[in-house]
Amino acid sequence: GIQVEQSPPDLILQEGANSTLRCNFSDSVNNLQWFHQNPWGQLINLFYIPSGTKQNGRLSATTVATERYSLLYISSSQTTDSGVYFCAVGGAQKLVFGQGTRLTINP
Amino acid sequence: GAVVSQHPSWVICKSGTSVKIECRSLDFQATTMFWYRQFPKQSLMLMATSNEGSKATYEQGVEKDKFLINHASLTLSTLTVTSAHPEDSSFYICSARDPNLMTGARQPQHFGDGTRLSIL
Numbered sequence: 300g301i302q303v304e305q306s307p308p309d310l311i312l313q314e315g316a317n318s319t320l321r322c323n324f325s326d327s328v329n330n331l332q333w334f335h336q337n338p339w340g341q342l343i344n345l346f347y348i349p350s351g352t353k354q355n356g357r358l359s360a361t362t363v364a365t366e367r368y369s370l371l372y373i374s375s376s377q378t379t380d381s382g383v384y385f386c387a388v389g390g391a392q393k394l395v396f397g398q399g400t401r402l403t404i405n406p
Numbered sequence: 407g408a409v410v411s412q413h414p415s416w417v418i419c420k421s422g423t424s425v426k427i428e429c430r431s432l433d434f435q436a437t438t439m440f441w442y443r444q445f446p447k448q449s450l451m452l453m454a455t456s457n458e459g460s461k462a463t464y465e466q467g468v469e470k471d472k473f474l475i476n477h478a479s480l481t482l483s484t485l486t487v488t489s490a491h492p493e494d495s496s497f498y499i500c501s502a503r504d505p506n507l508m509t510g511a512r513q514p515q516h517f518g519d520g521t522r523l524s525i526l
Binding site: 395 | 452455
């Protein structure tokens with residue numbers, strides 16, 4: 300099955316800093332989604348991005364499908380950005396989640 | 407956008423009881439829904455794929471007699487944890503594909519808010 304690796308596993312930053320989260324996957328995919336899981340467990344859908352680049356406010360994402368990686372950029376971090384960020388990729392049917400990046404933004 | 411509602415949000419019950427969790431697609435029809443489980447500080451692991459009108463497909467290592475899935479309508483899938491024990495305590499999350507975007511496997515998944523299950 301598809302393998303998904305996220306890096307770094309943990310990231311601690313000061314408010315206002317920028318960050319880049321990476322997701323590598325082992326096979327061609329039809330679906331790639333980025334999620335933010337807040338402290339209450341809710342999964343917030345950030346991007347559906349099997350290829351190309353998208354931006355939404357301070358967040359943007361790029362997927363290079365031919366090289367099997369995706370990047371999530373967070374600019375001007377705020378404390379509310381803290382939580383775990385998951386990349387999930389899908390082939391024919393189901394989504395496979397990476398292990399996540401735990402982001403902590405300190406005031 | 408597509409909304410998936412999950413109920414209840416949390417459950418605490420005694421060992422040996424059965425617990426039912428509901429997953430509803432509120433503004434779209436979902437022929438396929440997915441059930442995931444997440445242990446503390448770990449990632450989400452797919453348990454099973456729920457197919458409307460047919461049997462669920464379980465991932466390797468998931469006991470189908472323990473985790474009963476019913477998908478009787480295009481907007482509702484249920485997961486019943488039968489004779490629950492403390493090791494079944496976990497965070498259970500459902501998802502459904504958004505049929506309004508793309509087709510088939512390219513459809514993004516939308517997730518419910520999860521159910522935190524604690525078995526005493």
